[in-house]
Amino acid sequence: MFRTLRRALCVAAALLLPLAGVQSARADGADEAAGAGYWHTSGRQILDAAGKPVRIAGVNWFGFETANHVVHGLWARDYKSMIDQMKSLGYNTIRMPYSDDILKPGTMPDGISHDGKNTDLRGLTSLQVLDRIVAYAGQSGLKIVLDRHRPDAAGQSALWYTASVPESTWITNLKALATRYKGNSTVIGIDLHNEPHDPACWGCGDTSRDWRLAAQRAGNAVLSANPELLIMVEGVQSYNGTNGWWGGNLMGVAQHPVQLDVPDRLVYSAHDYATSVAQQSWFSDPSFPANMPGIWDKYWGYIFKQNIAPVWLGEFGTTLQSSVDQKWLAELVKYLRSTSAYGADGFHWTFWSWNPNSGDTGGILKDDWQTVDTVKDGYLASIKAPGFDPGPGPGPGGPGDPGGGNATCSAAYTVGSDWGGGFNAEVKVTNTGTLPLKSWKVTWTWSGAQKVTNMWNASHTQNGATVTALNAAHNGSVPVGGSASFGLSGAPGGGGATGVSCTAT
The missing domain is CATH 2.60.40.290 (Immunoglobulin-like)
Structure with a gap:
């Protein structure tokens, strides 16, 4: 998100706008069974292994990138019931933020209750807990996109490296995750780095700042470990003097596209927010919200509309407390294209966030980690998409079975x-x-x-x-x-x- 540190403040949003005629949470369609195997791209669409179009329609469930080193909310609920609820609401993908800290040997999670829940997570490392979440999500028919959100739990970084986490560590860890889940198509892709921002540039040629060149290096390294993965590349903040959201400016793609060694694996990703996160000039434009489609076209929408590549809105969210934010979200959902009208031929998305403890957006869940914010969830109904068939369970010694084949x-x-x-x-x-x-x-x-x-x-x-x-x-x-x-x-x-x-x- 557009800030240095995520605030873990359980803020209850006063949601004011009732929705009439909300569409059903799960879209109907002949592609109900789409999603098998690894995915690839074709123009602006993502296709499954059988060539069927699919649409990512999910949520961000954060925590692995924080000092807890594990998804949040496991102090209140079992992880399986959390995933079951996501599926029941019509979400089909989880964007899973993490920091490089969880790849340090022996990193243990903090904040998991084992009192009648999460009993199979007792004694596991953070990576082993991630294994269990991936395994259960796959069995439930959900996909996972791993998101390198922070170099360490201390906070986000403008560039993909820091003094303590060099580029070599970043790439080594990306390859380690690609290898860990190789053969498990539940993990469908990796978001290489969250929200690059100034001084990061796109296409400037300075290898210490040019995010496009860094994304090529990292993306090709990931594909050398698992050539089946989708590579998600976010934008930057500024391009040729035009400012936007952190990670939300993909204007440079037109002149400087990312070039990967394996074709049909690239997905561009943008982030977009409302006034509960920060003010932007377009919110005070007299034509708001009618001006917003032109704004989105300029920053990232043109990539989809010109059939260059798929576009995934990896983060967007709001507390919905202000009328401006309510209008923004309604306009954005319309822009992303309804599943009933366009099927999978639309923008992909994962809402920020599932968690209620995102201080400037809140979440799909309310502060009890159980009750659904039906107003916020309702805004997303028209862009939800069919789920996927449950994948086969991992074999002995696989990621879903930390410890080399011991059942629990x-x-x-x-x-x-x-x-x-x-x-x-x-x-x-x-x-x-x-x-x-x-x-x-x-x-x-x-x-x-x-x-x-x-x-x-x-x-x-x-x-x-x-x-x-x-x-x-x-x-x-x-x-x-x-x-x-x-x-x-x-x-x-x-x-x-x-x-x-x-x-x-």
């Missing part, structure tokens, strides 16, 4: 009845990982002298107050997201358990 599970222990002299309990085992379970065991500890007197649908051993239960022959196999149960009787009463854990293979 959780166990919930519930006392059903207790009559003082004894009790009955049920244990539910859930596959929380990305691979089917072949077998499982559950361990817990009682606080007193309780002993197992009977157990069904599992076998057990007991050592003092600690019990270990192993699956029976018929219920050891548990599919991803599935569950199995077993029961037991014990004596005396008071059979509540602590330290319940599940181990799976």
Whole structure:
């Protein structure tokens, strides 16, 4: 976004403009099953592996680029329920900002609750958490665009390098991510660097400032690691004396296009905002908002309209508190072209943001990380696009399976009845990982002298107050997201358990 540091302020926007006749959240169409495999470009369109046109219509879910080193909101919710909700609202892509910090060995996430949620993320590094998010998004039919948002968690940078994160590190890390997810078409592309701005230039020829040349170097490096990825290249702030939003000025493409070694992989990306982020001269023009299509044409829209390349509006957002912002968003949505009228032949987009804790825009979610801002979401209804078929799950040792093939599970222990002299309990085992379970065991500890007197649908051993239960022959196999149960009787009463854990293979 157009600022040096993101503010994590939970600001509730007072949204005033009701929408009449909002279109359905998911567009109908014959291309419902589009999106298979890796994608490529053809003119201004993005096509899937079968040549079907697709439209990116998604949200930004930030956090990996901050000092938390993980997407925000996992202190409030399970990551799977978050992705499920995105899908249910009709979003088909997640732009995932990150900083190079998460590629430092051993970087751990901060701000994840494991209390009844995110249990399969316990003990994982930031990169391994990203693996799990990518895996579940893919199984849910969502795509991911990785966004190198910051060189480190301290803040954004005007150029693609800093004194502490040189260009060589930037490129090495981009190639590492391209290699990590090679073969997993859930990760459809990489946004090389977020919001280049002054002194960055486009086409000036100074290799220390020319973002277009740097994007070519980095893009070709990524494609050398995985030639199937889309390369997203943002604009700059200024071109030939004309100022715009950070990353939002693509005027230089007309004379100085990005040239990649692999054809049909380039997507240009712009950012555009309203007055809740910053003022611009066009907002006070007497003809506003009728002047806005001409502004967008000048900065980035011409690339699409002249069939040069696809254009992706990687960030746009507002609190919607002012009438100017409301008019801006309504005009922008119209400019991006409705899916019902144009299908996938429109601008691609990811809204800023899913998170409510973006101080100058707010998000699709309200401050409780659960409730949808239906007014803001409603503005986007006409440009939402069909989702994609779920992709195949990653194989053993793949990105969705950090740790080399170990499946994961959780166990919930519930006392059903207790009559003082004894009790009955049920244990539910859930596959929380990305691979089917072949077998499982559950361990817990009682606080007193309780002993197992009977157990069904599992076998057990007991050592003092600690019990270990192993699956029976018929219920050891548990599919991803599935569950199995077993029961037991014990004596005396008071059979509540602590330290319940599940181990799976």
